[in-house]
Amino acid sequence: MISNILLYFLFGMSFLCLIRVIFGPTMADRMVAIDIFGILVVGICGLLAIITRRSFLIDIAIAWILLSFIGTITLAKYLTGKKLDE
Numbered sequence: 001m002i003s004n005i006l007l008y009f010l011f012g013m014s015f016l017c018l019i020r021v022i023f024g025p026t027m028a029d030r031m032v033a034i035d036i037f038g039i040l041v042v043g044i045c046g047l048l049a050i051i052t053r054r055s056f057l058i059d060i061a062i063a064w065i066l067l068s069f070i071g072t073i074t075l076a077k078y079l080t081g082k083k084l085d086e
Helices: 002-023 027-052 056-080
Strands: none
Touching (some): 027 056
16 A cells, blocks of 8 residues: 555656656756656666565666666766766
């Protein structure tokens, strides 16, 4: 019961992050929204892993958060004007 409420809450917050990605005034705002969206997806995967008792969802969550971290680092370097190999 409480897990269903949490799942709906996470989906609602994900929807709000996607709205910020679409209507964000700057590229930095959009990237922060994408980063928060990644965190919410990891939360959804973790909650679904607990509800359904499927361990592969934890693997998906770990892969998602690693890709999200790499994307955040890449955009931060791009926004500062540095090349990726510096």
